[in-house]
Amino acid sequence: MKLEATVDGLMDGLRADLERLAAIPSISFPGFPAGPVEEAHDLLAGLLRDAGVPHVERLDLPDTAPVIYGEILPPTPEAPTVLLYGHYDVQPPGDEALWKSPPFEPTPVEGGLRARGIADDKSNVIAHLGMLRAYGGRPPVGIKIVIEGQEEYGSAFDDYPPSDPERFACDAMVIADLGNLRPGTPTLTTGLRGACEVVVEVRTLDEPRHSGEFGGAAPDALLVLLKALGTLHDVHGDVAVEGLRREEWDGTTYTEEEFRDLAGVRDGVPLIGSGSLGERLWSGPAITVIGLDAPSVEHAASAVVPYARAKLNLRFHPRQDPREARDRLVDHLRSLRPFGVPLTVTPGDTGPGYEAATGGPAYRAALAALKEGWGEDASYVATGGSIPLVNGLAKAAPGAEVLLFGAQDSMCNLHAPNERVLFSELRNTVVAMCAFVREYAAGHGTGADA
Numbered sequence: 001m002k003l004e005a006t007v008d009g010l011m012d013g014l015r016a017d018l019e020r021l022a023a024i025p026s027i028s029f030p031g032f033p034a035g036p037v038e039e040a041h042d043l044l045a046g047l048l049r050d051a052g053v054p055h056v057e058r059l060d061l062p063d064t065a066p067v068i069y070g071e072i073l074p075p076t077p078e079a080p081t082v083l084l085y086g087h088y089d090v091q092p093p094g095d096e097a098l099w100k101s102p103p104f105e106p107t108p109v110e111g112g113l114r115a116r117g118i119a120d121d122k123s124n125v126i127a128h129l130g131m132l133r134a135y136g137g138r139p140p141v142g143i144k145i146v147i148e149g150q151e152e153y154g155s156a157f158d159d160y161p162p163s164d165p166e167r168f169a170c171d172a173m174v175i176a177d178l179g180n181l182r183p184g185t186p187t188l189t190t191g192l193r194g195a196c197e198v199v200v201e202v203r204t205l206d207e208p209r210h211s212g213e214f215g216g217a218a219p220d221a222l223l224v225l226l227k228a229l230g231t232l233h234d235v236h237g238d239v240a241v242e243g244l245r246r247e248e249w250d251g252t253t254y255t256e257e258e259f260r261d262l263a264g265v266r267d268g269v270p271l272i273g274s275g276s277l278g279e280r281l282w283s284g285p286a287i288t289v290i291g292l293d294a295p296s297v298e299h300a301a302s303a304v305v306p307y308a309r310a311k312l313n314l315r316f317h318p319r320q321d322p323r324e325a326r327d328r329l330v331d332h333l334r335s336l337r338p339f340g341v342p343l344t345v346t347p348g349d350t351g352p353g354y355e356a357a358t359g360g361p362a363y364r365a366a367l368a369a370l371k372e373g374w375g376e377d378a379s380y381v382a383t384g385g386s387i388p389l390v391n392g393l394a395k396a397a398p399g400a401e402v403l404l405f406g407a408q409d410s411m412c413n414l415h416a417p418n419e420r421v422l423f424s425e426l427r428n429t430v431v432a433m434c435a436f437v438r439e440y441a442a443g444h445g446t447g448a449d450a
């Protein structure tokens with residue numbers, strides 16, 4: 001009860017700081033000004049110093065925005081060290097006409113606030129700050145805090161931690177760049193699917209040819225491509241490419257109704273694939289056609305199409321080797337001869353998935369802490385999105401347990417118009433963060449009260 005009262009007493013201040021931070025359009029995409037990124041960096045670095053972090057450093061690394069690095073030494077030699085991660089940059093707002101209020105004017109909504117980046121990931125950065133304030137800057141564990149500024153666009157920072165392992169050495173890390181399956185359901189994310197892209201091209205004729213004079217015998221490149229794409233899934237919509245790992249999902253998942261609503265699936269349109277939603281979304285593969293080059297309907301001439309290409313996005317099981325997964329898709333496409341025509345297949349970038357080891361002391365502490373935060377047992381989920389830095393951090397600190405939880409929720413519209421955060425989720429995350437460091441320290445024979 002004392003912890004909850006402490007956190008409740010901090011909430012007005014945390015809300016005010018979240019509003020200040022969310023009012024800054026810290027977008028680290030090309031074409032956006034660097035000033036606000038600097039401003040968000042400076043505000044946050046100052047807030048951390050004021051919260052009692054004795055060492056706050058600015059890391060200027062190539063090809064990325066400044067990274068905030070802070071450190072609090074462990075209070076005793078036995079106390080473990082916890083690395084806290086978040087990012088202060090945000091997605092661009094997209095079409096502002098779709099927003100119900102200006103994206104960088106934090107605006108009250110029922111139970112929370114609306115603004116770009118207020119959930120992803122400024123809420124979690126503020127949750128870290130809340131934990132530090134609750135302990136007056138002297139938590140019962142050592143702290144390393146890493147807040148980067150170019151997560152959304154992608155940055156060279158992902159590969160940096162293994163080159164400076166001492167800086168990132170820790171016993172556990174809290175990657176707070178996600179949140180709960182639904183508001184009020186405490187959730188630990190244990191897996192992230194891997195991703196890769198593949199481009200497939202077809203050239204059948206030198207140039208377009210009159211469809212009346214040549215159609216019927218001259219091979220249409222678009223038709224060839226569509227036939228090829230049609231082999232990627234079976235009649236149920238399950239991926240039909242051999243060798244892509246697929247397992248049952250044994251954690252929690254969405255109800256079908258929640259998922260339809262989240263995805264905005266139109267009435268009368270069924271979902272695709274079979275098996276549980278967890279299996280379709282997290283522990284099985286997905287192939288999406290994300291781009292197609294072909295004549296547009298508006299400019300269509302009555303001609304046989306000589307050339308077409310498509311870009312595919314493959315998501316694969318957290319533990320499947322990325323190159324193996326990509327090769328399975330590439331081999332499948334290269335083996336095809338729709339109407340006898342071969343395809344040109346170009347493999348693109350791959351990013352590995354991630355699966356957290358569960359059952360260690362930090363995991364047990366996190367389960368107890370999430371229960372304390374939300375008053376309910378934690379659920380396990382995976383996510384289809386990837387957090388590339390997780391692999392870099394895990395390589396730098398291979399013995400550390402990795403915990404993924406935070407103040408976002410699946411209904412917070414991240415990367416979409418009208419992003420919002422709920423105060424209940426933020427408050428409960430701060431309670432859980434405080435309880436986590438307390439429980440984790442206690443497991444190492446050191447304790448302290450918030």
Ligand SMILES: [Zn+2]
Nearest residue numbers: 120121151177
């Ligand atoms: Zn994020």
